[in-house]
Amino acid sequence: MEYNEFFVQGMAALGAGIAMIAGIGAGIGQGMAAGRAAEAVGRQPEAQGKILTTMIVGQAVAETTGLYALVIAFILIGNLG
Amino acid sequence: MNIEYFQTWFSPGINTSILLVILLTFFIVLMYQKIRRLSPTDRSTGVVMALELLVDFINKFAKEHFGGYWKFYAPILLTLGLYLTFANTMGLFGIRPPTSSINVTLGLSILAFFLIQGTGIVTKGGVGYIKGLFEPLPFMFPLNVIGELAVPISLGLRLFGNIFSGVIITGLVYAALGNFAPIITPVVHAIFDVFFGLIQVVVFILLVTIFSSNSLASEEQ
Numbered sequence: 681m682e683y684n685e686f687f688v689q690g691m692a693a694l695g696a697g698i699a700m701i702a703g704i705g706a707g708i709g710q711g712m713a714a715g716r717a718a719e720a721v722g723r724q725p726e727a728q729g730k731i732l733t734t735m736i737v738g739q740a741v742a743e744t745t746g747l748y749a750l751v752i753a754f755i756l757i758g759n760l761g
Numbered sequence: 762m763n764i765e766y767f768q769t770w771f772s773p774g775i776n777t778s779i780l781l782v783i784l785l786t787f788f789i790v791l792m793y794q795k796i797r798r799l800s801p802t803d804r805s806t807g808v809v810m811a812l813e814l815l816v817d818f819i820n821k822f823a824k825e826h827f828g829g830y831w832k833f834y835a836p837i838l839l840t841l842g843l844y845l846t847f848a849n850t851m852g853l854f855g856i857r858p859p860t861s862s863i864n865v866t867l868g869l870s871i872l873a874f875f876l877i878q879g880t881g882i883v884t885k886g887g888v889g890y891i892k893g894l895f896e897p898l899p900f901m902f903p904l905n906v907i908g909e910l911a912v913p914i915s916l917g918l919r920l921f922g923n924i925f926s927g928v929i930i931t932g933l934v935y936a937a938l939g940n941f942a943p944i945i946t947p948v949v950h951a952i953f954d955v956f957f958g959l960i961q962v963v964v965f966i967l968l969v970t971i972f973s974s975n976s977l978a979s980e981e982q
Contacts, residue, residue, distance in 0.1 A: 740960050747918065753919055
């Protein structure tokens with residue numbers, strides 16, 4: 681096998697794809713938060729506004745790990761030229 | 762001196778960031794002139810009333826989290842909020858948002874870092890602050906330092922990642938649909954520029970508030 685620049689570029693593209701697997705975690709976390717929020721609204725419909733705000737802020741924080749993966753993927757793709 | 766010189770000297774996000782800061786300063790000076798001429802007994806209307814509600818809201822928020830120190834934090838939070846609100850939704854005006862450049866967001870996170878650490882140093886005193894880094898056990902010191910450094914970096918990267926991914930996806934939709942793009946893109950702009958942009962404003966301000974009120978000395982709260 682020859683380790684030339686094309687090999688490096690291909691591996692960088694593969695790495696960017698693999699890095700984005702982290703999106704699964706963020707998706708599951710956000711889904712769980714949304715599900716629990718729906719349960720909470722079902723139990724206490726009058727607190728809907730507060731529950732919605734808390735859910736959205738929590739989801740935005742949970743999203744962070746996925747965004748780290750995204751930043752890493754962008755750095756790797758930047759090497760493709 | 763030609764315009765290309767400025768374009769290469771400033772990195773892309775900084776241009777629009779400076780433009781936004783100049784516009785906001787102009788707006789605030791105008792509002793100051795307008796408010797100064799009002800008498801306190803008049804009923805306020807229009808923009809002045811909206812600004813009063815905003816300032817009231819921020820003051821109440823700062824009082825809730827900072828107690829006696831709220832007068833120092835409320836202006837900082839309102840400034841950050843105004844800047845980020847307009848910076849994140851700038852995509853609506855056809856300008857690339859300044860917060861989609863990592864230089865701008867990490868600059869904001871340096872500000873957050875000095876705010877959080879400065880709060881700790883001023884309220885606990887230098888000795889108390891350093892002693893706080895060795896709690897709960899002395900060998901936790903490196904972990905505490907890394908934890909303090911990771912907070913602003915995660916703040917900056919969170920903002921950057923959200924806005925930048927919005928810019929990329931909007932650009933992809935524009936590129937994929939060509940001349941038919943205006944049918945779909947209003948929805949994309951509404952989601953990525955307005956909805957996610959405003960959520961990130963709330964998240965950034967809330968996290969800065971929570972971290973700096975955590976580093977307040979505990980007996981003052």
